Structures are given as C-alpha cells and as structure tokens.
Amino acid sequence: MTYSLEQLRGFVAVAEELHFGRAAARLRMTQPPLSRQIQKLEAAVGVQLLERDNRRVRLTPAGxxxxxxxxxxxxxAEAAPALAQRVSSGMRGVIKLGFTSASTFGxxxxxxxxxxxxxxxxxxxxFEMVTREQIDALTAGDIDMGLARPPFDPxxxxxxxLHREALLLAVHEDHPLAHLRRPVVPADLVGVPLIFHSQQKARYFYDLVVSMVPLAQExxxxxxxQVMTMLWLVSRGRGVAFVPDSAGMIGLPNVAYLRIATPIPEPVELHVIWPRKSDNPALPRAISALSFMMR
Incomplete structure (x- = not known):
C-alpha cells in the first residue's frame, strides 16, 4: 500500500467539500488531476472511499x-519539520541528569x-549516582550532565x-556533644564512635573530612x-557522622547538627559537570538556562 501526502490532501479536500470542483479550487489545481489522485489513492488502499455521480459526492463507510x-x-506530517527544528535547536529533547543523593537537599x-x-x-x-559513577556515565554518554563533587579532569x-556549604557533625540529640556551645574540634571526638564515608564510593567526603578534621581512624x-544511611545510623545512636549543612533538610528525628571548626568555613562543594564533547543539542540550552545558578 503506497500513497502520497498529496493524495491524502486531495482526498480530505474532496471529503470536506463533497464536490470535486470546489475541492480543486481550494487546492489551486484543476479537477482532472484531482480525480486521478483520488483514483490512485483508492487503488492503493484497495477500497472505494467516495461514491460519486454527476450530481453529488459522498463518503462510503470506509471513506x-x-x-x-x-x-x-x-x-x-505537517508538525514534523517544526518538531525536528526544535530538537535540532535544543528547545525540545531529553537531558539525562546524574545526581548524588546529598544534592537532592534543596x-x-x-x-x-x-x-x-x-x-x-x-x-x-x-539517575542517582555517586560522583565516580557519574564520571563513568558521562564518559560513556549514558548521562548528559551531573551534580557531582570535584575534582574533574578539565x-x-x-x-x-553550583553551591558551597559548611561541613557539620551529626549526633544523636541525647549525645553529650549535642549540648556543646562552641564548634566541635578534633579533641572532642576522642573515644567517640564514628560513622565514616566509604573511601571507595564516597571518596570526596572521605578526603575532605580527613583533610579538615584530624581523626583517629580506629x-x-x-x-x-550515602548521607541518608549515615543519618539513620546517627538517629539510632550508632555514632556521629560528618555531613553537609544541607543534610539537615531531611528532618530525620533525634538528630542534632553541630558546627565544626574547619580551616575553610564552607568547604563542601557541589558542581554542575558536563562533557566537553556532546552531540545532544539540548545540553547547551540547559547549561545556559542554569548559568545564573552557577558561580
């Protein structure tokens, strides 16, 4: 079954006008070529679409x-070119965005x-991923953009x-440190059970805490x-944990957040990251749209 868009346009005009002469005038053509279009269309479809005689034209049930x-x-068909233009310009399409669990907080x-x-x-x-997974996914083209922790290969x-914030100590609200009236220093943590970041899967926070707060790893x-898991363990009294300031937005019960004396007031960084080479036309549009949020 093969028919053209021109044949469909001719059929629709005749079906709406129920008159070959008026339909031909509407299409700015003469009547004989229009009649041949309809005949070829019916032959391609294999059924009669119109009943016509010298006095009238009407649609068959199949018509x-x-x-x-x-x-x-x-x-x-008429919308397809405009759609293609919007996709090519980046105004329409898909952005695959990776994010760390902590980046969801605000x-x-x-x-x-x-x-x-x-x-x-x-x-x-x-796509929820730790930074290392985002790097691999960006390299493979599985995601277009990420919310991740540095460093990155320039x-x-x-x-x-995108954002800079303080590093806090999460403790159970009944912990002795919860009543401290000053920032926490390493000496306050002697003998305190620690809930720590994975050196493999949360390397950024692991390195940050080790560099900011000298601790006894034993x-x-x-x-x-994951920060959420850390806070759940803290709420159960299993120890204390180092978390970004924004983690307090989770609102987990029985958890207090304490300031830490760090060399840099807001050492925790969150970046928007994307590959230098990408064939997704929506990506530059997305980066431009978010530029006011980025420093």
Whole structure:
C-alpha cells in the first residue's frame, strides 16, 4: 500500500467539500488531476472511499474511517519539520541528569523547576549516582550532565560551582556533644564512635573530612556511601557522622547538627559537570538556562 501526502490532501479536500470542483479550487489545481489522485489513492488502499455521480459526492463507510486517519497523518506530517527544528535547536529533547543523593537537599528541585520553566519541552531523566559513577556515565554518554563533587579532569569535562556549604557533625540529640556551645574540634571526638564515608564510593567526603578534621581512624565503626544511611545510623545512636549543612533538610528525628571548626568555613562543594564533547543539542540550552545558578 503506497500513497502520497498529496493524495491524502486531495482526498480530505474532496471529503470536506463533497464536490470535486470546489475541492480543486481550494487546492489551486484543476479537477482532472484531482480525480486521478483520488483514483490512485483508492487503488492503493484497495477500497472505494467516495461514491460519486454527476450530481453529488459522498463518503462510503470506509471513506469515513479513512478520513479520520488521513487528517491524523497530515497533522503529524505537517508538525514534523517544526518538531525536528526544535530538537535540532535544543528547545525540545531529553537531558539525562546524574545526581548524588546529598544534592537532592534543596538543589535538585530548584534545577528541575528552572529547567521546566525555561525549557518546557525538554524532558529531564534522573539517575542517582555517586560522583565516580557519574564520571563513568558521562564518559560513556549514558548521562548528559551531573551534580557531582570535584575534582574533574578539565580535558574531558567542563564544570561550574553550583553551591558551597559548611561541613557539620551529626549526633544523636541525647549525645553529650549535642549540648556543646562552641564548634566541635578534633579533641572532642576522642573515644567517640564514628560513622565514616566509604573511601571507595564516597571518596570526596572521605578526603575532605580527613583533610579538615584530624581523626583517629580506629574509632570508625561503620563505613557507608550515602548521607541518608549515615543519618539513620546517627538517629539510632550508632555514632556521629560528618555531613553537609544541607543534610539537615531531611528532618530525620533525634538528630542534632553541630558546627565544626574547619580551616575553610564552607568547604563542601557541589558542581554542575558536563562533557566537553556532546552531540545532544539540548545540553547547551540547559547549561545556559542554569548559568545564573552557577558561580
């Protein structure tokens, strides 16, 4: 079954006008070529679509059904060029966004809201990953952009600082340190059970804490990769944990957050990262839309 869009347009015009002369005038053509179009269309479809005689034209039952489908096909065909142009320009498409669990606390929601406002036809797919997994996924082309922790290879990736915040100590609300009236110092943690970041899966926080707060590693009783898990362990009285300031937005019960004396007041960084080479036309649009949020 082969027929052209021109044949469909001719059929729709005749079906709506129920007159070959008026349909031909509407299409700015003469009547004989229009009659041949309809004949070829009926031959291709294999059924009679129109009943005609010298006095009138009317649709057969098959013609009524074919008219609805013809209109649908023509609508899609006429919209296709504009759709292709929007996709090519980056105004429509898909952005695959990786994010760390901690980046959901306040930042991810704002990003999604703004992308939806600025690029309403770009769909954002979300993938929760630690930074190392995001790097691998960006390299493989499995995601387009990430919310991750530094450092990044500048030859492969571009990045912009999105947010900087303090490093806090999460403790059970009944812990003796919860009543401390000053920032926590390393001496306060002597003999205190620690819930620590995984050196493999949460390397950024592991290195940050080790560099900021000299600790006795033998007091580490749990090693995990996700902030949420850390806070749950703290709420159960299993130890204390180092978390970003924004973790307090989780609102987990029985957990207090204490300031820590660190050389840098806000050492925790979150970056937007993307590959230097990408064939997704929506990515530059997304980066531009978020530029006001990045430092």
């Amino acid at each position: 009524h059904a074919f008219l609805a489908e013809s209109r649908r096909i023509l609508t899609i 930042h991810l929601g704002r990003i999604l809201d703004y992308l939806n406002l600025e690029l309403p036809e770009v769909h954002v797919e979300l 030859e492969l990736f571009e990045s912009r600082l 007091r580490v009783i749990h090693t995990v990769s």
